Amino acid sequence: MTSADTSADVIVIGAGLSGLETALTLEENGLRVTVLEGRRRIGGRLYSLFELPGQPEVGGNTVSRAYGRVLAAAARHGVEFLNVAPRYAAYPDRQELFIGGEHISAERWPDHPRNPFTGAARALPPSAWGRTLLRRHRPFKDVENWHDDKHVAFDVSVHEFLRAQGATDAQIALGYETNMPYGTDSAHDVSILQLAFVDHWQTINQRNTNAADTFTGVVRGGNQNLPIAMAGRLRGDLLQGKAVTAIELAERSVEVHCGDGSRHRAKALVCSMPFPVLRHVAIDPLPPPAQRRAIHLLGAKPITQFHLLPKRAFWEDDGLSPAMWSDGISGSILANRDLENPARVTTLTVWCSAGTARYLDRFPVAEAGRMVIADIERLRPAARGALQVAAAHSWERDPFAGGTWAIFGPGQVNEFVRNMSSPHGRLFFCGEHTAIASRGMEAALESAERASLEVLAAL
Numbered sequence: 327m328t329s330a331d332t333s334a335d336v337i338v339i340g341a342g343l344s345g346l347e348t349a350l351t352l353e354e355n356g357l358r359v360t361v362l363e364g365r366r367r368i369g370g371r372l373y374s375l376f377e378l379p380g381q382p383e384v385g386g387n388t389v390s391r392a393y394g395r396v397l398a399a400a401a402r403h404g405v406e407f408l409n410v411a412p413r414y415a416a417y418p419d420r421q422e423l424f425i426g427g428e429h430i431s432a433e434r435w436p437d438h439p440r441n442p443f444t445g446a447a448r449a450l451p452p453s454a455w456g457r458t459l460l461r462r463h464r465p466f467k468d469v470e471n472w473h474d475d476k477h478v479a480f481d482v483s484v485h486e487f488l489r490a491q492g493a494t495d496a497q498i499a500l501g502y503e504t505n506m507p508y509g510t511d512s513a514h515d516v517s518i519l520q521l522a523f524v525d526h527w528q529t530i531n532q533r534n535t536n537a538a539d540t541f542t543g544v545v546r547g548g549n550q551n552l553p554i555a556m557a558g559r560l561r562g563d564l565l566q567g568k569a570v571t572a573i574e575l576a577e578r579s580v581e582v583h584c585g586d587g588s589r590h591r592a593k594a595l596v597c598s599m600p601f602p603v604l605r606h607v608a609i610d611p612l613p614p615p616a617q618r619r620a621i622h623l624l625g626a627k628p629i630t631q632f633h634l635l636p637k638r639a640f641w642e643d644d645g646l647s648p649a650m651w652s653d654g655i656s657g658s659i660l661a662n663r664d665l666e667n668p669a670r671v672t673t674l675t676v677w678c679s680a681g682t683a684r685y686l687d688r689f690p691v692a693e694a695g696r697m698v699i700a701d702i703e704r705l706r707p708a709a710r711g712a713l714q715v716a717a718a719h720s721w722e723r724d725p726f727a728g729g730t731w732a733i734f735g736p737g738q739v740n741e742f743v744r745n746m747s748s749p750h751g752r753l754f755f756c757g758e759h760t761a762i763a764s765r766g767m768e769a770a771l772e773s774a775e776r777a778s779l780e781v782l783a784a785l
């Protein structure tokens with residue numbers, strides 16, 4: 327190693343929640359930290375469209391009361407969380423169901439010939455079917471310990487689990503794989519252990535002794551304001567446009583190479599890169615085989631979003647809700663409302679998941695946007711000429727994300743969770759994928775706690 331462009335005690339890769347929280351904790355403990363961020367934007371998977379009305383979110387949307395670390399971080403950094411639960415209660419924006427190109431009202435759905443479900447499940451919207459079945463037949467009890475060895479027998483695919491409960495392929499296709507919540511392509515590629523834990527986490531977050539106490543938090547002005555405020559508290563450098571391409575580890579130092587030719591040296595390195603991105607970075611020496619397999623194989627859910635500006639309130643013309651859920655390419659559509667004046671719909675977010683996202687990603691983005699609008703106009707003629715794409719984002723194609731959140735395939739909870747975030751010499755790992763007790767934004771901060779302690783113990 328000769329001279330380097332920066333030298334600090336610790337380099338942190340990534341200015342998302344987990345990297346920033348790690349950097350701040352290490353600085354509070356007296357270390358000099360440099361943060362290297364590949365994008366020219368702070369926040370990673372927190373990404374608010376500040377220029378659009380209502381500042382819609384491309385990344386992380388909401389938090390609940392169990393997000394103790396996120397709420398505490400916001401209070402520490404002077405960022406205000408607003409409770410949008412009363413707004414959701416006043417304007418529930420129920421999703422209109424469109425299947426096979428046909429609008430099916432909630433009243434007609436239970437007896438509709440396209441409804442593949444049986445018994446009481448026929449009355450549920452398809453999006454609620456999988457979760458309801460999972461809650462009725464919880465595979466195991468202590469779901470907080472989803473990663474424990476004793477649950478290895480449940481590290482099977484969601485498809486296998488649903489089939490064991492008597493579900494048919496047609497039910498799984500509509501009730502789980504359409505606008506799929508967890509999985510990369512189908513119910514075959516996600517472990518029921520992960521899904522059971524996610525559901526447990528969501529249940530904790532929806533727990534309410536008193537409905538008036540419900541809390542659904544969003545940051546005033548956009549969730550990205552939280553990482554921006556955190557970055558503002560850093561004492562050391564935060565260098566943007568530094569796409570890390572190689573990591574060299576020595577016994578007591580690390581050297582990081584970036585795509586712009588710069589090199590950065592420190593005593594330790596914390597990496598928050600999601601594994602689908604990290605797998606393209608050269609690491610010398612290679613991590614041990616088990617960790618390497620996790621880096622190379624851990625999945626991430628594809629989502630491609632289109633943010634639509636309505637030129638007029640077409641939902642008032644056809645008398646339906648602005649929100650919709652279909653088995654076509656326009657996927658699941660949610661309405662965003664103005665925080666001050668919730669009667670006003672500001673934008674519509676089209677969430678295309680898994681196979682639908684991958685299909686649309688094959689087209690130039692303008693073409694994909696036109697296809698999505700054409701699909702909505704076909705389903706809802708009142709929408710003709712009323713929509714315009716204001717922004718689009720493919721999380722899977724995003725070179726700094728590779729997907730939205732980690733997906734553990736069948737067998738991977740048992741194989742990966744134990745080893746995947748262990749320190750590799752002076753290389754440490756944080757990021758939502760490495761957390762075990764929480765999900766989403768809270769998981770990012772949980773992982774930062776562990777990684778910070780590991781670094782402090784090592785230096």
Ligand SMILES: Cc1cc2nc3c(=O)[nH]c(=O)nc-3n(C[C@H](O)[C@H](O)[C@H](O)COP(=O)(O)OP(=O)(O)OC[C@H]3O[C@@H](n4cnc5c(N)ncnc54)[C@H](O)[C@@H]3O)c2cc1C
Pocket residue numbers: 339340341342343344345362363364365368369370371372384385386387388389568569570571598599600603629721725726727729730731756757758759765766767768769770
């Ligand atoms: C569409 C969507 C919806 C979501 N909804 C919610 C929700 O409602 N609630 C919730 O709690 N969570 C939600 N999440 C998840 C939440 O946003 C993430 O879990 C969290 O923001 C992840 O933080 P992180 O620090 O682990 O990763 P990231 O934010 O991804 O940070 C990693 C950083 O590393 C940088 N990086 C990557 N590669 C390189 C490289 N080669 N060189 C340098 N830098 C690099 C990235 O640019 C990024 O800034 C959602 C996420 C998405 C995408």
